[in-house]
Amino acid sequence: xxxxxxxxxxxxxxxxxxxxxxxxxxxxxxxxxxxxxxxxxxxxxxxxxxxxxxxxxxxxxxxxxxxxxxxxxxxxxxxxxxxxxxxxxxxxxxxxxxxxxxxxxxxxxxxxxxxxxxxxxxxxxxxxxxxxxxxxxxxxxxxxxxxxxxxxxxxxxxxxxxxxxxxxxxxxxxxxxxxxxxxxxxxxxxxxxxxxxxxxxxxxxxxxxxxxxxxxxxxxxxxxxxxxxxxxxxxxxxxxxxxxxxxxxxxxxxxxxxxxxxxxxxxxxxxxxxxxxxxxxxxxxxxxxxxxxxxxxxxxxxxxxxxxxxxxxxxxxxxxxxxxxxxxxxxxxxxxxxxxxxxxxxxxxxxxxxxxxxxxxxxxxxxxxxxxxxxxxxxxxxxxxxxxxxxxxxxxxxxxxxxxxxxxxxxxxxxxxxxxxxxxxxxxxxxxxxxxxxxxxxxxxxxxxxxxxxxxxxxxxxxxxxxxxxxxxxxxxxxxxxxxxxxxxxxxxxxxxxxxxxxxxxxxxxxxxxxxxxxxxxxxxxxxxxxxxxxxxxxxxxxxxxxxxxxxxxxxxxxxxxxxxxxxxxxxxxxxxxxxxxxxxxxxxxxxxxxxxxxxxxxxxxxxxxxxxxxxxxxxxxxxxxxxxxxxxxxxxxxxxxxxxxxxxxxxxxxxxxxxxxxxxxxxxxxxxxxxxxxxxxxxxxxxxxxxxxxxxxxxxxxxxxxxxxxxxxxxxxxxxxxxxxxxxxxxxxxxxxxxxxxxxxxxxxxxxxxxxxxxxxxxxxxxxxxxxxxxxxxxxxxxxxxxxxxxxxxxxxxxxxxxxxxxxxxxxxxxxxxxxxxxxxxxxxxxxxxxxxxxxxxxxxxxxxxxxxxxxxxxxxxx
Numbered sequence: 001x002x003x004x005x006x007x008x009x010x011x012x013x014x015x016x017x018x019x020x021x022x023x024x025x026x027x028x029x030x031x032x033x034x035x036x037x038x039x040x041x042x043x044x045x046x047x048x049x050x051x052x053x054x055x056x057x058x059x060x061x062x063x064x065x066x067x068x069x070x071x072x073x074x075x076x077x078x079x080x081x082x083x084x085x086x087x088x089x090x091x092x093x094x095x096x097x098x099x100x101x102x103x104x105x106x107x108x109x110x111x112x113x114x115x116x117x118x119x120x121x122x123x124x125x126x127x128x129x130x131x132x133x134x135x136x137x138x139x140x141x142x143x144x145x146x147x148x149x150x151x152x153x154x155x156x157x158x159x160x161x162x163x164x165x166x167x168x169x170x171x172x173x174x175x176x177x178x179x180x181x182x183x184x185x186x187x188x189x190x191x192x193x194x195x196x197x198x199x200x201x202x203x204x205x206x207x208x209x210x211x212x213x214x215x216x217x218x219x220x221x222x223x224x225x226x227x228x229x230x231x232x233x234x235x236x237x238x239x240x241x242x243x244x245x246x247x248x249x250x251x252x253x254x255x256x257x258x259x260x261x262x263x264x265x266x267x268x269x270x271x272x273x274x275x276x277x278x279x280x281x282x283x284x285x286x287x288x289x290x291x292x293x294x295x296x297x298x299x300x301x302x303x304x305x306x307x308x309x310x311x312x313x314x315x316x317x318x319x320x321x322x323x324x325x326x327x328x329x330x331x332x333x334x335x336x337x338x339x340x341x342x343x344x345x346x347x348x349x350x351x352x353x354x355x356x357x358x359x360x361x362x363x364x365x366x367x368x369x370x371x372x373x374x375x376x377x378x379x380x381x382x383x384x385x386x387x388x389x390x391x392x393x394x395x396x397x398x399x400x401x402x403x404x405x406x407x408x409x410x411x412x413x414x415x416x417x418x419x420x421x422x423x424x425x426x427x428x429x430x431x432x433x434x435x436x437x438x439x440x441x442x443x444x445x446x447x448x449x450x451x452x453x454x455x456x457x458x459x460x461x462x463x464x465x466x467x468x469x470x471x472x473x474x475x476x477x478x479x480x481x482x483x484x485x486x487x488x489x490x491x492x493x494x495x496x497x498x499x500x501x502x503x504x505x506x507x508x509x510x511x512x513x514x515x516x517x518x519x520x521x522x523x524x525x526x527x528x529x530x531x532x533x534x535x536x537x538x539x540x541x542x543x544x545x546x547x548x549x550x551x552x553x554x555x556x557x558x559x560x561x562x563x564x565x566x567x568x569x570x571x572x573x574x575x576x577x578x579x580x581x582x583x584x585x586x587x588x589x590x591x592x593x594x595x596x597x598x599x600x601x602x603x604x605x606x607x608x609x610x611x612x613x614x615x616x617x618x619x620x621x622x623x624x625x626x627x628x629x630x631x632x633x634x635x636x637x638x639x640x641x642x643x644x645x646x647x648x649x650x651x652x653x654x655x656x657x658x659x660x661x662x663x664x665x666x667x668x669x670x671x672x673x674x675x676x677x678x679x680x681x682x683x684x685x686x687x688x689x690x691x692x693x694x695x696x697x698x699x700x701x702x703x704x705x706x707x708x709x710x711x712x713x714x715x716x717x718x719x720x721x722x723x724x725x726x727x728x729x730x731x732x733x734x735x736x737x738x739x740x741x742x743x744x745x746x747x748x749x750x751x752x753x754x755x756x757x758x759x760x761x762x763x764x765x766x767x768x769x770x771x772x773x774x775x776x777x778x779x780x781x782x783x784x785x786x787x788x789x790x791x792x793x794x795x796x797x798x799x800x801x802x803x804x805x806x807x808x809x810x811x812x813x814x815x816x817x818x819x820x821x822x823x824x825x826x827x828x829x830x831x832x833x834x835x836x837x838x839x840x841x842x843x844x845x846x847x848x849x850x851x852x853x854x855x856x857x858x859x860x861x862x863x864x
Contacts, residue, residue, distance in 0.1 A: 027350040030337070041329060041771055042354070044764035045322045045414075046362045051757050052315040053366025053410040054373055057403040059308045059750075061374040064402050065393045066300045071286025071293040072390045074212075078166045079131070079236030080245035081252055082280040083121070084288045085111025089588060089655050095595035105588050105599035106294035109657040110135070110691045112231025113277060117256075121237055126251045128240040133161035134226035134233050137692040138215050140198025143189055143205075154187070155214040158222035162209055164236040172207030178221045180206045186213035233691075234288045249281045290390030295601065296742055297391065303743065307750045312413065313471060314754060317478055317527065318761040320417035321520055323355060325765060328517065329772030352418045359414035363407035370403045377749060386742040440479030447473030447815070454819040462824055466816035470534040473812045477526050481519020485511070488522075488804040496796055503792035506785070510776075510793070511800060517769055518801065524765050525805025525843050526812065528758035532839050533813035535751045537831045538820055539744075545825035546674035549619075550732050553672045556580070556615040556699035557708065558715060559730030565718045567608050570698050573714040575706035578614030580607055580699045583683045585690060586737050588655040591644075599655075603677040603735035606686035606693075615699040618676050623648040623668030628682045634664040635680040637673030639824070641666070654679065656689035674825060677735045699730055759846050766801070766850025770794075777858045787859045791852070798851040802844045 076082045087110075092102040121130045138156040159174050159182055167184070172191040175181055181203045183189040195203045195215070209216065216222075223229055239248040256277050280288055287294060327334065337347060375395075381387050450469035454462040477484060489511055496504040511518050556578075560570060570579035583606030588599050607616070609628040618625065621638055628635060634652060636644070646652055648666055655661045670680070687693035702711055708728070715726045777790060785793075817829040831839070 027346050027353060030350045038326070038330065038354075041326045041768060042358050044768045045319070045326060045355070046358050048318055048322055048757075048760055048764050049359050049362035049410055049414055050366040050369070051760050052311070052319070052413070053363040053403075053407055054369040055311050055366075055753055055757060056308065056315075056406040056410060057367050057370025058373040058377065058753075059304055059311065060402045060406045061370060061395075061399060062377060063301065063304045063308065064399045065374075065378070065395050066297060066304060068396070068399070069293075069297050069300075069391060069393045070283040071290040072392050073283060073286045073289075074165065074390070075133075075161075075289045076164045076234070076236055076285045079164045079238055079285070080281060081237040081239075081249045082285045082288045083113055083117060083235040083237065083252065083256070084233075084278050084280060085113055086276045086278055086659070087111055087287065087291060087294070089599065089659055089661075091590040091597045091599050093592050093595060093597040098595075101597055103590075103597040103599045105601065106291075106298065107588075107657050107659050108291045108295060108586065109659075109689060110233050110291065111276070111659050112228055112233065113235055114231055115229075117235060117277065118232070120255060121235065121252065124251055124255055126240055126243045126248050127237055128243070129238045131160050131164055131236045131238070132158070132219070132232040132234075133164065133236060134158060134222050134228075135691075136222075136226045138197050138225075140196075141187070141215070142196045143193045155212075156222065156225060157214055157216055158219045159216040160219055161236070162211070162216055165211060167209045167211040170208050170210060172205070175206055175216065175218050175221075178218060179203050180218070182207040182209050182216040184209050184211040184214045184216075186211065187215070245281065249279055253279050286390060286392075290388065292388040293391040295737075296388050299742060300746070303746050303750075307754070310471070311754060311757070312409075314527070314531075314757060315410075315413055316417060317475060318524065318757070318764075319414055320420055321478065321523055321761070321765055322768060323351075323414075323417050324420075325517075325520055325768045325772070327351065329768075348419055352415055355414050355418055356411060359411040360407075363410040366410065367403035367407040370406070371400060380749065381742065381745060384741070384745050386745040436479050437483065440476045443472055443476035443479065447476060447812075451815040451819040454816060455823045462820050466534060466538060466820040469816035469819075470530050470813060473815065474523075474527050474530050477808060477812065478523045481523050482515040483519075484804070484808060485515040485518035485522060488800065489515070489518075492800050492803070496800065500792070500796050502785075503789045504796055506780070506789070506793045507796040507800070510773075511797060521766055521769055521801045522805045522808065524758060524761040525802060525847060526809040528755060528762060528843050529806055529809025529839065530812040531758060532751070532755050533810065533829075533831070534816055535747070536835060536839070537813070537817055537829045539747065540832060540835070541817075541821045541825050541827060541830045542674065544830040545821075545827045547732070548827075549672040549675035553617050553619065553675050554615075554699075554730055555613075555617055556701045556730050557728055558700040558702075558712065559697045559727045560700060560715050560718065561697040561725050561727075561731070565698050565715075565724045567611075567698050569718050570700045570715065571611075573700075573711060573718070575702050575708075575711040575714075576700050577703040577706075578611035578701040580612050580615040581683045582607060582697050582699060582733055583686055583690075583693060584696050584733070584735055585686050586657055587679060588657070590653070590655060601737050602679065603737050604679045604681060604686065605677050605733070605735065606681050606683040608683050611701075614701045616676070617672075618680065619671035621669050621671055623666070625668050625670075625680070627667035628680070628685075630665075630667070631685070632662065632664050633667045633682070633685075635668040635670055636666050637676075637678045638669055638671050639673055640678040641669050652679075656686075658689045658691075660689060675733065675735075696734065697731060759842060762843055762846045763850040766798075766847055767854045770851055770854040774855070774858045777855055781858070790855075790859055794851050794855055795848070798848045801851070802847040805843065805847070806840065 087107045088104050089107060090102050090104050092100050094100045115132070118130055118132050121127055134157065136156045138154045141154050162168075162182075169182070170185065172182070179202065181195060183195070183205050185208060189195065189205050189208065191205055191208055193205045195205055197203070203215075203217075217225065223232070226233070237248065237252055239245065256279065334347060338344075342350075378393060387393075447469045450465050450472060454465035454469065489508070493508045493512065496508040498504070500507060567579040567581040570576055585604050585606060586601050587604045588601055591598055591600070607628070609626050612625050612628075618635070620635075623635070625635055627633055634654070636646060636652060641647060644652060646666055648669060650666045651663050652666060653661060653663050664681075668680075670676070683693075700711075700715065702708060712726050712728065716724055718724045780790060781787075814829075821827055821829050
């Protein structure tokens with residue numbers, strides 16, 4: 001090597017490294033060493049991060065699966081194109097300062113297709129065949145004097161529509177006469193049997209076909225039984241030879257858009273233009289069969305999106321507290337690093353590297369756990385019946401990559417709390433600053449304001465305001481923790497010193513020495529108590545108050561259900577003084593919130609006005625329920641009347657589930673809305689907007705002195721000889737909307753999961769604090785404190801922490817709960833004793849375990 005080259009090489013070797021490179025290398029080295037040294041302290045953060053990643057991963061997988069969900073394509077699997085009515089309603093309004101916005105809600109009653117559409121589609125050259133389909137209910141089917149189907153809907157359809165599945169004959173032939181039917185194999189009938197129905201007459205089974213339980217009639221007889229001769233439920237379109245499905249659907253859309261249908265008037269809805277028809281292809285064809293899937297799918301997506309945001313907020317609170325406590329234990333070490341020249345940026349970078357390394361592994365563990373958690377949730381919803389028939393929730397393999405996204409989100413959340421948790425390193429705890437106090441007070445004021453807003457809202461908005469108030473006030477308590485701890489010591493410090501002996505004085509001194517540490521220990525207990533109390537007590541209070549209202553409203557002695565029993569039949573029974581048909585349904589109320597359009601689906605009750613006072617007492621405060629016999633009338637609950645600013649004589653516009661919008665005159669205002677819903681209509685008025693109106697039950701009241709045993713036997717013989725179900729006292733009226741069971745099941749599962757996260761936060765925070773105090777406990781042992789004294793000291797500290805957390809958490813929950821329950825349920829908050837005991841016992845036991853378990857090793861050591 002020549003001299004010049006050697007000099008050049010020496011210069012390259014001796015060239016100093018850039019300062020930023022040296023700083024990065026130093027932070028990497030410090031992070032690696034600190035991670036090994038403080039492995040025990042970081043273990044609590046690892047568990048919490050894994051739990052957060054698992055919850056977020058499971059929720060994101062559920063959101064993806066629900067977004068990909070669709071109705072199963074069964075009845076129209078052989079038809080590439082299906083034409084239906086527009087199964088949705090829209091409402092447009094102009095929010096404040098924004099352009100007009102449109103809200104859309106699905107309809108759960110069938111919107112008809114004009115019969116003229118059949119002829120129009122048959123005229124298209126690309127169409128091979130057009131099949132009109134009607135779906136209706138055939139009640140009370142019997143064969144050979146034996147009940148074949150009881151208390152369940154038997155589907156009736158025209159026989160040509162069987163080709164749309166396709167369902168073929170296994171035996172016999174197609175029906176040719178009005179008194180002939182084909183039975184599906186699901187009914188267990190045979191060719192040649194006589195079939196009698198409750199309302200449709202007597203038929204002979206001439207064939208048996210594949211498929212689920214159904215009876216197939218001739219086309220004309222099916223259209224007559226469906227009850228809407230001017231329309232059909234759906235039209236299946238099959239292509240001509242050689243025509244692809246895409247071309248067929250395009251031509252059908254063009255034909256409908258051209259507006260060549262002369263008579264658009266249908267029996268159940270008058271669309272007015274061709275936009276009221278929809279052309280369905282692919283997976284969308286299932287929406288023509290399973291109408292309940294769309295609202296439930298929307299409800300599921302909304303719930304999951306809300307929960308994902310809630311999990312993220314709680315995770316940030318928990319993680320920031322854990323990281324802050326882990327760094328607080330190393331305050332002397334961090335102060336030393338600052339003293340020897342480490343910049344704040346380098347310090348935050350070093351700690352951030354530690355947290356990220358822990359978070360990566362914890363997030364991956366959580367991502368793995370998220371997959372079985374997600375699959376278990378879907379299985380639970382299926383077995384609980386929370387998902388409607390026909391709703392398919394696909395899980396393609398690529399969907400599971402979403403857990404990697406949530407793992408990255410978890411790592412990002414953990415890294416984002418580091419700058420706030422680092423603070424100013426010092427060897428001694430410092431007093432929290434004024435900015436923290438002001439921020440906490442502002443959040444506390446916002447939480448109280450949100451609770452106050454719940455008092456002037458409807459049920460759904462009030463529940464959302466109460467939940468927001470609880471989360472905001474918990475965040476305020478997290479910031480005000482040191483001051484809350486100081487106030488708690490003023491109350492508990494004296495009894496601890498005077499009644500606890502030496503252990504009590506040690507416990508009081510330990511708590512007073514670092515109120516910031518005590519505040520951090522209290523915060524997760526406050527979180528779990530406040531959150532669980534608001535979420536579970538709100539629902540329990542509504543159910544409890546609704547049951548109480550139902551008991552006060554019920555005047556009937558019997559309820560009769562099944563087998564097509566009606567109030568008119570019950571009135572013919574000797575000893576029955578009054579009978580009322582109970583027909584539950586739903587309506588859609590269009591309104592605005594801050595100018596934004598909203599469409600709320602609400603339960604409604606259809607009743608027979610005659611004799612209603614003898615069977616039900618809704619608690620009328622104004623008007624008369626007997627006026628419901630007049631056309632276009634409605635009774636409104638007092639709470640809903642207040643929110644709509646209406647009274648007797650006013651009008652209310654409601655949208656029925658068949659899409660029709662109707663202006664109704666208010667004839668009565670009643671009080672017991674939790675038991676009977678917000679609106680009450682005449683049964684016939686509600687039945688006009690339902691595809692298959694069938695009374696849920698009949699309420700019967702007896703005359704004074706009647707033999708109830710004989711009345712009961714007579715009522716049991718009603719219902720087309722199939723036998724009616726009679727209950728005394730009457731069964732509660734069930735008012736539900738689509739997705740109600742899903743809402744209940746999902747709320748329980750997800751709230752339990754979030755409660756588990758907060759319980760882990762309680763244990764992790766207290767365990768982390770105790771781990772940091774191990775040198776202090778060892779010093780006390782060397783100074784002469786016995787194991788018994790230290791155990792008692794720790795128990796008293798745990799008691800102080802859990803007691804303060806329970807009281808503050810209950811106080812935080814009380815504000816939104818009282819605002820919600822007094823406004824909506826008009827009662828105090830209620831929680832079943834078993835759930836109340838569990839809500840108190842779990843944080844207490846977790847708190848004691850978090851304090852005592854990490855100290856066992858120190859207390860077992862012998863002093864020298």
